[in-house]
Each structure stands twice: as structure tokens, then as C-alpha cells.
Amino acid sequence: MPDISQRGQQMPPSPIRKLVPYAEAAKKKGVKVYHLNIGQPDIETPKPILDAVRHSEFKVLEYSHSAGNESYRRKLVTYYERFDIQVNHQQIIVTTGGSEAILFSFMACLDAGDEVIVPEPFYANYNGFAVEAGVSIRTITADIETGFALPAMQAFEQAITPRTKAILICNPNNPTGYLYSQEELEVLKQLCLKYNLYLFSDEAYREFCYTGTHFSAMNLEGMDNHVIIMDTISKRYSACGGRIGALVTKNQQVLDAVMKFAQARLSxxxxxxxxxxxxxxxxxxxxxxxxxxxxxxxxxxxxxxxNIPGVFCPNPGGAFYAMARLPIDDADKFCQWLLDSFSHEQQTVMMAPGTGFYATAGLGKQEVRMAYVLNKEDIAKAMICLEKALEIYPGRTVASAAHAKESSR
Amino acid sequence: MPDISQRGQQMPPSPIRKLVPYAEAAKKKGVKVYHLNIGQPDIETPKPILDAVRHSEFKVLEYSHSAGNESYRRKLVTYYERFDIQVNHQQIIVTTGGSEAILFSFMACLDAGDEVIVPEPFYANYNGFAVEAGVSIRTITADIETGFALPAMQAFEQAITPRTKAILICNPNNPTGYLYSQEELEVLKQLCLKYNLYLFSDEAYREFCYTGTHFSAMNLEGMDNHVIIMDTISKRYSACGGRIGALVTKNQQVLDAVMKFAQARLSxxxxxxxxxxxxxxxxxxxxxxxxxxxxxxxxxxxxxxxNIPGVFCPNPGGAFYAMARLPIDDADKFCQWLLDSFSHEQQTVMMAPGTGFYATAGLGKQEVRMAYVLNKEDIAKAMICLEKALEIYPGRTVASAAHAKESSR
Known part of the structure; x- marks a missing residue:
């Protein structure tokens, strides 16, 4: 039997989905599971956009242009204008979800062995695309105490090597919900210009900003040849299953290269x-x-x-995620325990263990990511479950609970 | 400005689409262009399948399972049964077009530097996925005189090196239309067992067989751990724009590895x-x-x-392509000339130059691929254009025309 590839072995399983079998088993036992683990919004997809598909009248489901329908790209130009992002339709390549925009950026800009710097915790699937492209992700750690603000410029500079070719951020951030300020983006600009790096900006959650307005990397002056926006309609319109995203850049060489990858997969x-x-x-x-x-x-x-003793959660400025520190020994164990060994009034909660969002071994063991994609009542019930669970969880770490309490108030 | 990647530079532009600007210019001059260049069927997508989408009633356009909806995979089991292909729904991973099934197969089975053997001429986009995966395509040449039958076993054995990990065929074949026989597949089986290779079988055109029935690689006995089927609904149902394909295999390790790639891109x-x-x-x-x-x-x-003097076209057994030899100096020049310098009664024909389907330099210069995706009347008119064009094309090679005539009759 032929072996699978090294990269097939290295490819990380989804840290978000690996608990699914335990959730399914809990449901079979009659336990209601509050799903705070995945970024699948419960919000209804706007009816007009589903109706547009349902009332479509074409007779042949044809390939579109490899860069996406021109009429759609021209519409997107007006969409971006609302955010003062000035691009033309030839600077937009429609992708199969934001996922493909990430993959194409890695493929067109980075070679195997090249490095991309990502503040951690970070969206776990970046790992997968990095393995596909043979690219190394180097992380610098953001601190929960600062709400996961951008690490200091020096931390980036220490991580930069001759193989570094890009910095990747998600703004507002998944998993932390942190909204980067214009000042923080200016720091990234300095780094990119000084070290000749691409700035990949995943702006999937652009609309979801609560503590300020969104400043797009595309609006950094003098960075036209450095910035690549990865975008998607998934979260914006609760349209995750559509698998439509976009790669946006003013760098013509990148557009030309990405277009070849787009042509290979047709449309x-x-x-x-x-x-x-x-x-x-x-x-x-x-x-x-x-x-x-x-x-x-x-x-x-x-x-x-x-309000739960020992828990600390910084207030997210955007997206629909929160990353909380819990008084626990091991988030992976705890999240599994919630599903296979705990219930409160026949209910429990499913969360994503923090470890899956860090590349540095050992980090995130006391953290979990929650997606607030349930209604307020269900969120409140889920929090009661969490509080009750923490009271009896065998791996509760009292000491760190006290510490967390201290530092968070 | 940061450089694009080596692979971004190596990535081949689509040989099929590169003539598009010339076709657009011809149309602007009022010339009707018969498109025999791309495999976009003109056949209407069956109304019941478009209606299924149009009458769908969900409220949230959610992510599906990363392997595709279980209900769909279970349906596909019954589809494959009709071809005596016995698989269960867990052996099917729904992909974003057949394209993604190719990419996932390369990613999960092959590492950078590994080699896959492909008979040429071959579907040009395999090149793109090979560049993405860092894989080398090694070709052995099929002969137009045999209708592009499978090259001899010795030719494969000469091409096999320690880095060879797979053989890739398209059956029935794009671009040649050749339908591989069970006997030819048995030869591939011997090779795969002897050298421990995967057999990737692109069966996108399974339904389109005219000179015999389709024998799927999946039905080769003793090859369960070697065979991976790449499939798609694109051609079968004239549904190219749906971007739905499938990867099918009984090799559990491959399924597990592919599943991780599928999870990274969500659904x-x-x-x-x-x-x-x-x-x-x-x-x-x-x-x-x-x-x-x-x-x-x-x-x-x-x-x-x-019937055109100097032209030879073997009779294709399947798919909807034909590869013809023309009495010309250079297919790329000729195909462009047809668009920018020729018209007959304000009409011309667009074809795909043969060179784009060969990896060996110099091959395919006298060949073109035609997709018979137009109605019979338009095909007849296109052939009149071609005949008239060959009469006056400045790069006509009389000698080879005579030779072609000789050998084809």
C-alpha cells in the first residue's frame, strides 16, 4: 500500500471539530448541547439574497469567469466604497470562500520554507493552508491581559528572519474578537516597508465592530504593493455555505499570479x-x-x-468570538469532560479549547474560545452550565482561579 | 515590493483561456466565433436539479459537513451502484469541483518532489495542481495514430523512478476522447502493484462513452488501497458552475488525510x-x-x-473532445491567426492549441483540441471555416498535409 504524504500526516485535524463525536454522544443521551464552539451564525441569511438564487432564470449552470462574474466584481467595488476602500473590479478575484483567498495568497506570495508571522492565538485553519503551501507559521504571542492587542513591534522584529515574507492578521480577530486600531496597523506598515513583507489582512468580520470603526489594511498609504485582503460573505450575511470570498489587492503581479491559480480551478x-x-x-x-x-x-x-469565580474574559471589540481564561488544568480535557461527563439539568456547553489557536506548545491550556452565535437566553443558560461545571470539575485549579480573579479586576 | 513566489511564476497560465482576448477582439469586429475551445457544454442543465435549488426552503445558508452533506453522499452511493461501483458514503468526500479532488489527491498522497506519471496529451490543469503541490508531472506520449491508446507498459516502466508515487489517467480522456479498456486498466494495475503506486482516475466523463462501456478503476480487484477516483457533476449534468465534485477511495488512510484538507477549507x-x-x-x-x-x-x-485535405482526427470513444492533426506549422499561431487575421463569411472558429496538452516541448504543434459542445449545424459551419482557413493559412505545411492524408486513410 502506498504511503500518504508527509504533509498529509502533518496536516492538523480541525481543533474545532474534533469534539464533535462527544457532542453527538451527549445528544444521544438526551443532553441539550449549547454550541459555542463554531462560528456558524444562527442569524437567518437575508431573504433577498436567497431569493435572488431562487428566482434566478438561467438555463445552463455555467462556469463563471475564473475571477468571478464581472457584474459581481463591479458590485463589490461599490460595497468596498462604503468602507472608503477604493479598488476597481480588476483588483478583486472572487474566491471559493475566504479559505481559498488564504490559500491563493500563500501560494502566490510564499514558497515552501518561507515564513509568515501571525499573532497568536490565531484562526486554526491558517495552519492547514500553511501545510498545503509548505509555509512555516511563526507566532508572536498576544496577551489576554491586554485583550489580545497587537504585540509590540520589537516582538515582531525578533521573529523576523531572512525567510519571513509576510505578516498575517485577522481584523477584527478570530478567535479573540480584538479590533486592531489604525495605530496598530501603522506599526505593521512600518514593519512591512522596513522588511519588505506582504501584509495579509483577513477582514472576514469587517462589519462586526463594536468599540470603534474598522480600519482596513487597504487604507494604509504607500502599502498598495504589500497589502492583500482576504474576504468572505460567510459571516457578513450568514452565508457560510455559499463558499464565496474574495482576494483584493492593488499589487498587479500578485493579481496576475493569483489569476493563474484561479484559472486552474476554473471558477x-x-x-x-x-x-x-x-x-x-x-x-x-x-x-x-x-x-x-x-x-x-x-x-x-x-x-x-x-461574574464566574476564577474566570476572566476581555471585552471583544469586534467579530463574534470571545476568548476566556478559565480556572482549569487543561482546556482540551475540560471541553471533552463537559460533553462526556457533565450535565446540568440535562444541558451542557460545547466550546473550542484554546490550545488549538496557539502554535506555541503549552499555551491556551486555560483558555477557551466561545462564538456568540446563540440568542441571549441560550447564552445565559450556557453560562449557568459553565459556572456549575467549573464548581465540580475535577481539574479545577484553585490557585490560578484566584490569580485570574485578581488580575482581571 | 515583495516578490511573488517561485511557484506563482512557474504556475502555467491556462492554455485554453489565453486566446480569449483575441476572440473578444474578433467579436468586436462583428465576427461570429464558433467556440470549440472549452469544455463548457451548451446542453441545458436538467430543470429538476435547478428546481431543487430554486425550491429549497432553508433559512440559513450553513456550512455543510466538510465531507459534504451525508444525505448527498448516501445518494451518491446509489449513483455509483449503477456502474457496479460498490462504495459506502464514508468512502466519498464531496469536493469543490473535480478540481479540488485532484488537488486533495496530490496533497494527501504526494510530497513536493514526488512524481506522477501522466500519459500525454493530458488535461492542462493537472499542471497547475502539480505546481501547487510541488509535484513533478512526468509524461509518456500517447500516439495520435493509435487514437491515443495507453502507451506500452515498457514506456511506463522507463519513466518510473524512486520518486514516482502515482499514475494519473483521465478516462474517458480529456483532451483525446480516448476510452481506456479494461485490459489497459489491468496493465495500470500491474504497474501500481509492482511499483507500489497510487492510481488516480479522473472519471469526469464516465457517462459519455460511445464505443464501449466504461470500466472504472474502482473495479480493479486487489487495488482498493491504490485507487482514487476524481469525479464531478460538471459535465455529467452540464453543471460546471456548481463546483461540486467528489473524491472516492477505499483507502482509509487517504480518506483520513483528505478529510483534514477538507476540514481546513470548511465545506x-x-x-x-x-x-x-x-x-x-x-x-x-x-x-x-x-x-x-x-x-x-x-x-x-x-x-x-x-474530409479536409491534410487533416487527421481519430474517432474518440468517449467524452466530448477530439484531438486532430492539422497541416500547420504551429497550432498556437494558427489558433490566434484564426481569431485575429481570418474570417469566412464573418465567421471563424476558436480551438485549443495542442501544445497546451503536452509537457514534452515541441509536441502538439500540429494538433488542436476541439470540444463538440455546439449543435451539429454550428459544428458543420465551424468545419467550413476551418477548411477555408487551412486553404489560405500562410503557415500551412503541405508536406505534412500529404503525410497526414496518407497515414490517416
């Missing part, structure tokens, strides 16, 4: 491009309601978390 | 999975009409081609 999905195009025409106030809902959820989640 | 497109699931329920006679239509087109195309 992005046609149905969801129709949805994406209709989405740009949603009423201007569409996001107001959505944002208000997420904000209310965040407030419930973060307040309840910080 | 295949949801809309088109609905279409794909409905497609399995199309009436049993759905393909009869389609096949009859393609067969009639093939007959018109091949007969008219062989």
Missing part, C-alpha cells in the same frame, strides 16, 4: 455569486440590526463570564 | 450539493438523449475533419 461557485451580488443591494440599515443583536449577546456573554 | 458549496443530490434522481433515460446528441455531434465533427 468559484455560480449560485452563491448570485447571492453575493444581491447582498450588496441589501438596505443600508441591514447590518444595524445584526450588529445590535451581536452586541447584546456579547454583553451578556462577557458579563456572565466575568 | 463544499451548499447550493450545488442540493442540485447534485436531486441529479441522482433524474430518470434513468436522462443520459440516453444527451449521449445520442453528443454522438451525433462527434460523428459530424470527425467526418468533416477527416
Amino acid at each position: 468559484p461557485p455560480s449560485f452563491a455569486q448570485i447571492a453575493g451580488e444581491a447582498a450588496v443591494d441589501l438596505p443600508a440599515d441591514y447590518f444595524d440590526g445584526i450588529k445590535a443583536e451581536y452586541l447584546a449577546r456579547r454583553d451578556v456573554l462577557v458579563e456572565k463570564l466575568n | 463544499p458549496p451548499s447550493f450545488a450539493q442540493i442540485a447534485g443530490e436531486a441529479a441522482v434522481d433524474l430518470p434513468a433515460d436522462y443520459f440516453d438523449g444527451i449521449k445520442a446528441e453528443y454522438l451525433a455531434r462527434r460523428d459530424v465533427l470527425v467526418e468533416k475533419l477527416n
Whole structure:
């Protein structure tokens, strides 16, 4: 039997999905599981965009242009204008989800052995695309005490080697919810110009900012040849299954190279491009309601978390994630224990262990990521489960609980 | 400005799409262009499968399972049963087009520097996925005089090195239309068992067989751990824009590895999975009409081609492509000349130059690939254009025309 490849072995399994069998077993036992583990919004996909697909009238489900339908890319230009991002439709390549925008950026800009610097904790699937591209992810650690703000410039400089070719951020951040400020982006700009690096900016959660307005990397002056935006309609319109994203850059060489990767896979999905195009025409106030809902959820989640003895959760400025520190020995054990050994009034909670979001061994063992994609009532119930669980969890670390309490107040 | 990657530079542009600007210019001059250059069927997508999407009633466009909806995979089991291919739904991973099945196979089975043997001429986009995976494609040349039958076993054995890990075929073949026989597949089996190789079998055109029935690599006995099928709904149901394919194998290690790549990109497109699931329920006679239509087109195309002085086209056994030898100096020049310097009664024809389907330099210069995805009348008109063009093309090679005539009759 032929062996699978080294990279097939190195490829990390999804840290978010590996607990699924335990959740399924819990449900079979009649336990209700509150899913705070994945970023699948419960918000309904806006009806007009589903209707655009349902009322479409073509007769042949054809390949689209490899860069996406021109009509959709022209619409996207008007979408970006609303954020004062000035691009033309030839600077946009429609991708199969934000995932493919990440993969294409890695493939077109980095070679095997090249390094990309990512503040940790970070979106775990970056690891997978790095393995596919043979690229090394080097992390610098953001501190929960600062709410996971951008690490100091010196930390970046210490991590830079001759093989470093890019810095990758997610803004606002998954998993921390941190919203990077313009000042922080200016620091990244200095680094990119000084060391001749690309700045990959994953802006999947651009609309979800609660503590300030979003400053896009695309608006850093003098950085046109350095910045590549990775984007997606998944979170914005609760349209994760559409698999439509975009890669946006003003660097013509990158556009030319990415286009070749886009041609090899022929085209992005046609149905969801129709949805994406209709989405740009949603009423201007569409996001107001959505944002208000997420904000209310965040407030419930973060307040309840910080009221649990020994728990600390910084207040996220954007996205719909929060990263909390718990008084526990091992987040992986705890998250599994919640599913296979605990229930409170026949209910429990599923969260993503923090370890999956760090590359540095040992980090994240006391942290969990929660996606506030449930309604407020369910979030409140989930927090009761968490509080009750922490009271009896055998691996509770009283000492660190006290410490956390201390430092968080 | 940071450089793009080596692989971004090595990545080949699509040989099929590079003539597009010349076609657009011709159309602007009022010339009608018969598109025989791409495998985009003109056949209407079956209404029931588009209706399944249009009548879908979900409220949230969610991620599906990373391996595809279980309901769809279970349906696919019944689809494969019709071809006596016995698999269960856990041996099927739904991919984003057949393209992703190719990429995942390369990624999960091959490392950078590993070699895959492909008979040439071959589907040009294999090159792109090979560059992405850092894999080397080694070709052995099939002969137009034999209709592009499988090269002799010795030719494969001469090409095998310690780095060879797989053989890749497309059956029936794009670009040649050749339908491999069970006997030819048995030869590949011997090679794979003797040298411990994977057999990647791209069966995108399984339904389109005219000179015999399809024998799937999956039905080679004793090859369960070697065979990986790459599949797609694109051609089968004229649903190219859906971007739904499948990777099918009984090798559990490969399934486990591919699943990690599938998780990293989250899920295949949801809309088109609905279409794909409905497609399995199309009436049993759905393909009869389609096949009859393609067969009639093939007959018109091949007969008219062989009636043009100096042209030779073997009769394809499947798919909807034909590869013809023309009495010309350079297929790239000729195909461009057809668009920018020729018209007959304000009409011309667009074809894919043969060179793009060969890895060996110099081969394919007298060959073109034609996709018979136009109706018979348009094919006949396109052939008139081709005949008139060959009469006046400045790069016509009279000698080889005579030779071709000789050898083809």
C-alpha cells in the first residue's frame, strides 16, 4: 500500500471539530448541547439574497469567469466604497470562500520554507493552508491581559528572519474578537516597508465592530504593493455555505499570479455569486440590526463570564468570538469532560479549547474560545452550565482561579 | 515590493483561456466565433436539479459537513451502484469541483518532489495542481495514430523512478476522447502493484462513452488501497458552475488525510450539493438523449475533419473532445491567426492549441483540441471555416498535409 504524504500526516485535524463525536454522544443521551464552539451564525441569511438564487432564470449552470462574474466584481467595488476602500473590479478575484483567498495568497506570495508571522492565538485553519503551501507559521504571542492587542513591534522584529515574507492578521480577530486600531496597523506598515513583507489582512468580520470603526489594511498609504485582503460573505450575511470570498489587492503581479491559480480551478461557485451580488443591494440599515443583536449577546456573554469565580474574559471589540481564561488544568480535557461527563439539568456547553489557536506548545491550556452565535437566553443558560461545571470539575485549579480573579479586576 | 513566489511564476497560465482576448477582439469586429475551445457544454442543465435549488426552503445558508452533506453522499452511493461501483458514503468526500479532488489527491498522497506519471496529451490543469503541490508531472506520449491508446507498459516502466508515487489517467480522456479498456486498466494495475503506486482516475466523463462501456478503476480487484477516483457533476449534468465534485477511495488512510484538507477549507458549496443530490434522481433515460446528441455531434465533427485535405482526427470513444492533426506549422499561431487575421463569411472558429496538452516541448504543434459542445449545424459551419482557413493559412505545411492524408486513410 502506498504511503500518504508527509504533509498529509502533518496536516492538523480541525481543533474545532474534533469534539464533535462527544457532542453527538451527549445528544444521544438526551443532553441539550449549547454550541459555542463554531462560528456558524444562527442569524437567518437575508431573504433577498436567497431569493435572488431562487428566482434566478438561467438555463445552463455555467462556469463563471475564473475571477468571478464581472457584474459581481463591479458590485463589490461599490460595497468596498462604503468602507472608503477604493479598488476597481480588476483588483478583486472572487474566491471559493475566504479559505481559498488564504490559500491563493500563500501560494502566490510564499514558497515552501518561507515564513509568515501571525499573532497568536490565531484562526486554526491558517495552519492547514500553511501545510498545503509548505509555509512555516511563526507566532508572536498576544496577551489576554491586554485583550489580545497587537504585540509590540520589537516582538515582531525578533521573529523576523531572512525567510519571513509576510505578516498575517485577522481584523477584527478570530478567535479573540480584538479590533486592531489604525495605530496598530501603522506599526505593521512600518514593519512591512522596513522588511519588505506582504501584509495579509483577513477582514472576514469587517462589519462586526463594536468599540470603534474598522480600519482596513487597504487604507494604509504607500502599502498598495504589500497589502492583500482576504474576504468572505460567510459571516457578513450568514452565508457560510455559499463558499464565496474574495482576494483584493492593488499589487498587479500578485493579481496576475493569483489569476493563474484561479484559472486552474476554473471558477468559484455560480449560485452563491448570485447571492453575493444581491447582498450588496441589501438596505443600508441591514447590518444595524445584526450588529445590535451581536452586541447584546456579547454583553451578556462577557458579563456572565466575568461574574464566574476564577474566570476572566476581555471585552471583544469586534467579530463574534470571545476568548476566556478559565480556572482549569487543561482546556482540551475540560471541553471533552463537559460533553462526556457533565450535565446540568440535562444541558451542557460545547466550546473550542484554546490550545488549538496557539502554535506555541503549552499555551491556551486555560483558555477557551466561545462564538456568540446563540440568542441571549441560550447564552445565559450556557453560562449557568459553565459556572456549575467549573464548581465540580475535577481539574479545577484553585490557585490560578484566584490569580485570574485578581488580575482581571 | 515583495516578490511573488517561485511557484506563482512557474504556475502555467491556462492554455485554453489565453486566446480569449483575441476572440473578444474578433467579436468586436462583428465576427461570429464558433467556440470549440472549452469544455463548457451548451446542453441545458436538467430543470429538476435547478428546481431543487430554486425550491429549497432553508433559512440559513450553513456550512455543510466538510465531507459534504451525508444525505448527498448516501445518494451518491446509489449513483455509483449503477456502474457496479460498490462504495459506502464514508468512502466519498464531496469536493469543490473535480478540481479540488485532484488537488486533495496530490496533497494527501504526494510530497513536493514526488512524481506522477501522466500519459500525454493530458488535461492542462493537472499542471497547475502539480505546481501547487510541488509535484513533478512526468509524461509518456500517447500516439495520435493509435487514437491515443495507453502507451506500452515498457514506456511506463522507463519513466518510473524512486520518486514516482502515482499514475494519473483521465478516462474517458480529456483532451483525446480516448476510452481506456479494461485490459489497459489491468496493465495500470500491474504497474501500481509492482511499483507500489497510487492510481488516480479522473472519471469526469464516465457517462459519455460511445464505443464501449466504461470500466472504472474502482473495479480493479486487489487495488482498493491504490485507487482514487476524481469525479464531478460538471459535465455529467452540464453543471460546471456548481463546483461540486467528489473524491472516492477505499483507502482509509487517504480518506483520513483528505478529510483534514477538507476540514481546513470548511465545506463544499451548499447550493450545488442540493442540485447534485436531486441529479441522482433524474430518470434513468436522462443520459440516453444527451449521449445520442453528443454522438451525433462527434460523428459530424470527425467526418468533416477527416474530409479536409491534410487533416487527421481519430474517432474518440468517449467524452466530448477530439484531438486532430492539422497541416500547420504551429497550432498556437494558427489558433490566434484564426481569431485575429481570418474570417469566412464573418465567421471563424476558436480551438485549443495542442501544445497546451503536452509537457514534452515541441509536441502538439500540429494538433488542436476541439470540444463538440455546439449543435451539429454550428459544428458543420465551424468545419467550413476551418477548411477555408487551412486553404489560405500562410503557415500551412503541405508536406505534412500529404503525410497526414496518407497515414490517416
